[in-house]
Amino acid sequence: MAGRQDAERQRTSGAGEHAGWARELLEHLRPAGRDLHRVVAWLAGTADSTVSLQDGTGRLLAGTRLPLDEGLVADVTSGRIASAALEDRGRHLRLVRVERSHPARGAVLAVARATPFDRRVSDIVAHTAQVMELLLAGHESTAAGHRLRRATSDLRLAILQLLMVEDTVSARRVAAGLWPGLLDTDTACVYVVESSPAERDRLAEECLSATDERALVVRCPAVDGHVIVLAPRDRAGQELRSLVGHRPGVFLGGSARQGLARTAAAYGQAVSALAVARFRPQKAALYAERTRPERLMDPAELHDWTAGVLSPLDTLSHHTRAELLATTRLGLEFTAVNTAKVLGVSRNTVRARMDRVESLLRTDFADLTVRAAVHLALNAQAGLAEPPPGAGARAAGTARLTGLLSGPALRTWAVDLLGRLDPDGRDLRRTLRTWIAAGGNAERAAQKLGMHAQTVREHVRSAEPVLERELLAAGSDLYEVVLAHLATGDLDQPLLHGTKPGHPDSPVHE
Secondary structure, rough: OOOHHHHHHHHHHHHHHHHHHHHHHHOOOHHHOHHHHHHHHHHHHHHHEEEEEOOOOEEEEEEEEOOOHHHHHHHHHHHHOEEEEEEEEEEEEEEEEEEEOOOHOEEEEEEEEEOOHHHHHHHHHHHHHHHHHHHHHHHHHHHHHHHHHHHHHHHHHHHHHHHHHOOOOHHHHHHHHHHHOOOOOEEEEEEEEEEOOHHHOOEEEEHHHHHHOOEEEEEOOOOOOOOEEEEEOOOOOHHHHHHOOOOOOOOOEEEOOOEEHHHHHHHHHHHHHHHHOOOOOOOOHHHHHHHHHHHHOOOHHHHHHHHHHHHHHHHOOOHHHHHHHHHHHHHHHHHHHHHHHOOOOOHHHHHHHHHHHHHHHOOOOHHHHHHHHHHHHHHHHHOOOOOOOOOOOOOOOOOOOOHHHHHHHHHHHHHHHHHHHOOOOOOHHHHHHHHHHHOOHHHHHHHHHOOHHHHHHHHHHHHHHHHHOOOOOOOOOHHHHHHHHHHHOOOOOOOOOOOOOOOOOOOOHH
């Protein structure tokens, strides 16, 4: 009787011990505890052993490296045998295969201890191997998902970069494999959604969901907090407005509808509209919602002037010309570094392309009035798919920027815009005019004004909400303000094609 009681106590004790270590092992499958290194450390302590987990190539996945017979390891990892037990120079060793998603990529769990393996320790090792299989499968599935999302994100960026340089044929070819029909359109709108960098990834997923994955959603490679959305459908704008409307610190800027080959111009428009959105209570703005100076100019005269400005590029091949124009259009909006990131090229390539355009136009991009004039020409060229009625009626080279800027509608717009600054007693208008004439350099402007450079910057920054335009970040907003100064006669006319104002040989400017 006593023997039976002892046996019963042993069985009860064994069951309790099994339940104890099993519970500990299962804890490692909880979301907060899924760590191979922790499982290996637990097994080493529980089995009073040294533990190693390595793959078929010998790469240590977790634990402490053990001297193992390579042939035996190969037999276990390949599946020729499921496990092996041996004694080697006073060391008791147990090897167990750990299955992985790919049969050829098996792993081996090796456990070495000074005492023989009893039934309890053998069970612990076998069950630990099963837990490791689950953890590896989960890790590999998660890693595969990350790789797939990264590859998909890279493809979206590649498509956008192809569109930026007007290579619509290649962009459609790349998109057709994963998103059939996405670019089966001639026109689209570009939106830029702004958030904090920490929120950007989640925002990108929400943009995909909001547009029902029927838009090209790209994490901007240049600005960490921006998501770029190229949307062929008209409804996308409203869907994105609804998305940003209830989220604090999120803003939306959208372009006018443009041809796919004009994606770079549409992107610039969206960024410009984004600057306006930051001053709007609804946190969203479209490029077309604001009066643009080019809309107040005679279309035929603007077309002829633009053709004259860009004529030095007409001898280039179509691909080279498109590449130079797209790069310059973005380079006038953003820094060389950010332009390079958007286009997927080096910043030296960006600078070389812009230097070439600068050389062909025989001008100096350091002059803000020149940048504003070229920016106007590039945007006009992008926006005029077909020559307007009356275009080409003038003799070649007779259209002048001063003529474009002297129309009553444009002059009224310029006077009203700059007049917003007059009530400020700090004479913001004078500071802004001097700062523009100094190429946007606060130090040089300060010397001319007899004030501190920081004061100049504060004046320019104070003008931004009054004009509803970003000025310190060079781009469309600043160039519009420059054109307003040119229209009111507050700044000298820019020089293009290496000529002086009033020179009889000038094809585009007085």
